[in-house]
Amino acid sequence: MVNVDESPSLRERYVPAGWPGMRGKRVVVTGGTRGLGEGVVRLLLAEGAHVATCARRSAGLTALGDSLAGDERARLFTDALDVTEPGRLEDFVTAAAKRFGAVEGRANGRDDMDGLDGLVACVGGSRGGTFEQADGADWAATWELNVGHTARLVRAALPRLRAAGGGSVVLIGSVSGWKPGPPAQYGVAKSALIQLAASLARELGPDRVRVNVVAPGSMLIPGRRWDRMRREDPRAYEAFVGAELPTGAPVTPHEVARTVVFLLSDWATGVSGVHLPVDRAQNAPSPDGY
Numbered sequence: 001m002v003n004v005d006e007s008p009s010l011r012e013r014y015v016p017a018g019w020p021g022m023r024g025k026r027v028v029v030t031g032g033t034r035g036l037g038e039g040v041v042r043l044l045l046a047e048g049a050h051v052a053t054c055a056r057r058s059a060g061l062t063a064l065g066d067s068l069a070g071d072e073r074a075r076l077f078t079d080a081l082d083v084t085e086p087g088r089l090e091d092f093v094t095a096a097a098k099r100f101g102a103v104e105g106r107a108n109g110r111d112d113m114d115g116l117d118g119l120v121a122c123v124g125g126s127r128g129g130t131f132e133q134a135d136g137a138d139w140a141a142t143w144e145l146n147v148g149h150t151a152r153l154v155r156a157a158l159p160r161l162r163a164a165g166g167g168s169v170v171l172i173g174s175v176s177g178w179k180p181g182p183p184a185q186y187g188v189a190k191s192a193l194i195q196l197a198a199s200l201a202r203e204l205g206p207d208r209v210r211v212n213v214v215a216p217g218s219m220l221i222p223g224r225r226w227d228r229m230r231r232e233d234p235r236a237y238e239a240f241v242g243a244e245l246p247t248g249a250p251v252t253p254h255e256v257a258r259t260v261v262f263l264l265s266d267w268a269t270g271v272s273g274v275h276l277p278v279d280r281a282q283n284a285p286s287p288d289g290y
């Protein structure tokens, strides 16, 4: 489980007076049961937002809901789906907006009027192994997972963002999207998100919709790649951290989640079209080469 804060005193030290918070904001986050997505969902709920999230496995969604206190649980809407399955993501966005409208008492019989204030396209990953192993289908699947689902999410939500008078969209890129490291199909897809955000920031600016990319560095997530490497091959892990991470430790999912929530908030109304690395000045994305 990703903690919302490393310690209570940290929150007191780092939440400045005047922070507008996220109370009442309606946000859709894809992939919210693990890692960064889970961290963003928990932080948004803690900040008072209504949150809709999805994952393929309902067990993870149930566990997320069960772990929350009553008030936060009441503001969470979940659905089990694969974001690459045609139509499912679009239906999820519609259901989330309707649900938020009903919870807020704004249901008016016209579901097209139910607005959304924010999106986080967090699902991502790579398919097919190395460049040599990956075939055309793997490249297409990697593209769809990272770029296709992101574009379809924004497109499906656009009328809802407009209905809210504008909103904030955060795309989740990667250090692999701007610094070379294998596998190529992943880096290429993540780099496309930089262009997508820059382009949509211009196109949707007149609608007061902001679009930015947050590019995490290697995050230490329980049970995932870097955590497994740390336990199974500590010498290789230490060598990687020593060579590529100048602060001596990888960025945490919570540090990245805080940046995502800042971009979703009204303190970031001047920020759009930005590619923002949150990686503690990491150099190479992985120890696997280049």
Ligand SMILES: NC(=O)c1ccc[n+]([C@@H]2O[C@H](COP(=O)([O-])OP(=O)(O)OC[C@H]3O[C@@H](n4cnc5c(N)ncnc54)[C@H](OP(=O)(O)O)[C@@H]3O)[C@@H](O)[C@H]2O)c1
Binding pocket: 030, 031, 032, 033, 034, 035, 036, 037, 054, 055, 056, 057, 058, 060, 081, 082, 083, 084, 121, 122, 123, 124, 125, 172, 173, 174, 175, 176, 215, 216, 217, 218, 219, 220, 221, 224
């Ligand atoms: N981990 C890192 O070090 C790192 C570094 C840089 C960038 N990133 C990026 O950060 C984002 C989050 O990565 P992460 O490692 O924190 O999380 P993750 O372990 O990849 O978890 C992804 C979440 O998305 C869900 N998910 C995966 N595929 C899905 C699909 N096809 N449809 C619906 N839900 C799906 C998962 O639940 P189910 O399995 O139940 O579907 C889970 O809730 C990704 O875009 C990744 O590329 C990660």
